[in-house]
Amino acid sequence: MKVRAAVLRNPGAVAPYSNSRPLSIETVELDPPGRGEIMIRIRAAGLCHSDLSVIDGSRPRIMPMVMGHEGAGEVVECGPDVVGLRPGDLVVLSFVPSCGHCGPCASGRPALCEPGAGSNTAGTLLTGSRRWHLNDGSSANHHLGVSAFAEMAVVSARSAIKVDSSLRPEIAALFGCAVLTxxxxxxxxxxxxxxxxxxxxxxxxxxxxxxxxxxxxxxxxxxxxxxxxxxxxxxxxxxxxxxxxxxxxxxxxxxxxxxxxxxxxxxxxxxxxxxxxxxxxxxxxxxxxxxxxxxxxxxxxxxxxxxxxxxxxxxxxxYMGSAVPSRDIPRYIDLYRAGLLPVDRLLTHRLRLDDINEAFDRLSKGAAIRQIVEFD
The missing domain is CATH 3.40.50.720 (NAD(P)-binding Rossmann-like Domain)
Structure with a gap:
């Protein structure tokens, strides 16, 4: 499947990013989901300082990479062995996929999942696979198992938390990083x-x-x-x-x-x-x-x-707010709806994917709190 995505090839670009344009908006190939994976239509993706740290080179990652780690979207396809999710579900994406079996996961600390940390460092999904391909046929890496700066993405089902479909996607996305952390x-x-x-x-x-x-x-x-x-x-x-x-x-x-x-x-x-x-x-x-x-x-x-x-x-x-995402994201959403966590007030800018470099200029200057890329 061909989708548009923000690709980072060379970290360390000099601001202003509106001139140096470290993120290129490209049409890339996305493979279908494999075992234990789902395909998501990204509805909203947030810009975080952790993204900026990769762009400016202070947080080293393997390149090239489809960026973005805070997002929400709609499930459009499930691979084999996916349980509890189906097409049409709205999900918030967690930037640490939890295997559920390693020592930290078994002790209730999925943010420290050992296979999840290994796959995030390697730029792969939890299975070790890469589903992105650039125009020259080479593979691109996943950002923290999410890569939300794209029209569609394939993620591990262990990265997705189902939420009420009535929640606005631009608000749901905030719970994946800013609120959770x-x-x-x-x-x-x-x-x-x-x-x-x-x-x-x-x-x-x-x-x-x-x-x-x-x-x-x-x-x-x-x-x-x-x-x-x-x-x-x-x-x-x-x-x-x-x-x-x-x-x-x-x-x-x-x-x-x-x-x-x-x-x-x-x-x-x-x-x-x-x-x-x-x-x-x-x-x-x-x-x-x-x-x-x-x-x-x-x-x-x-x-x-x-x-x-x-x-x-x-x-x-x-890290990740010492959270158990499957427990905490629904709890925090309930508190938001009860008026006790007005997280919608963190949202200061909405933008399209093509304007993402300019948005990182705002972030680097402290001129925004949370900016959301919205997709049709």
Missing amino acids: GVGAAVNTAQIRPGESAAVFGLGGVGLAAVLGAKAAGANPLIAVDVLQSKLDAALELGATSAINARDHDVVAAIRDMTGGGVHHAIETVGSEAVLAQAYSVTCRGGTTVTAGLPHPHRMFSVPAVSLVAEERTVKGS
Whole structure:
């Protein structure tokens, strides 16, 4: 099948991307689904900083690659041995396919699925297969088993979570990464309890979703930190009790002063080891620092080792919000419909596939929260 898709061949292009155009919109060949796989008509796909990290080269991936990892779409065909899905179903796509059998999956931590991580690194589906072919006949790689920047995609059925078909696709897509990661960082990884204090560093889609999750969990005070006033204003509108512009203030001193010694939970979503160090510095004795950002693999983070013992401090990584997608995505959708997670307010721009390079310029400048590519 011939479909249009956004293909990345050479990471590290120089912004503005409207000029360098790292993503080329090409007509590529998509194979039918194999065993345990489904074909999806992509209805909506979100632009995430993790995509930008691949485009700018700070998150190395195998090339060439059909990009996009946050999406929702309609099942159009099921391969052999697919259970629980059928054509016409609306699904949200998870960017870690879970095998269901490895050690992490068996212990309830599918975000750490070992075969899923291996296939994502290799640019394949969970079976080890590639279903994309470029015009010269060569294979292209899958981005995190999803490749949502395309009219159609073949994914592992283990990457798809069925949701109510009445949910608008552009909202459904947000639950695949921004909401799953941000809300999950607050409620699954940090495990914020009512009345505990929290600070969120970085207010992109994931960071603002963490603000929503922290608010829903009952965090108070809830402090938002960023360098852009527009993002700080958005955080206040979404429930943060105060906001600090890191360009204008000593963030560590300000938060420790506001809270009488530090917050119970600090969540870092920037992907910067320097910001992570700030987040650690603002937690109180016995506090927890959660990092959901993805810095370059060579970056290192250090803390005063004695504080881990003498102050019983904790540092926790949060990948995909420590989520169980089949459990958490439906729960978060229910909270959205109940008015407790207004994730629709994260959506700031809608665009067509042909405008995707310009949209990544907006993302790189911090001029957007969540942008959605919409397909007919």
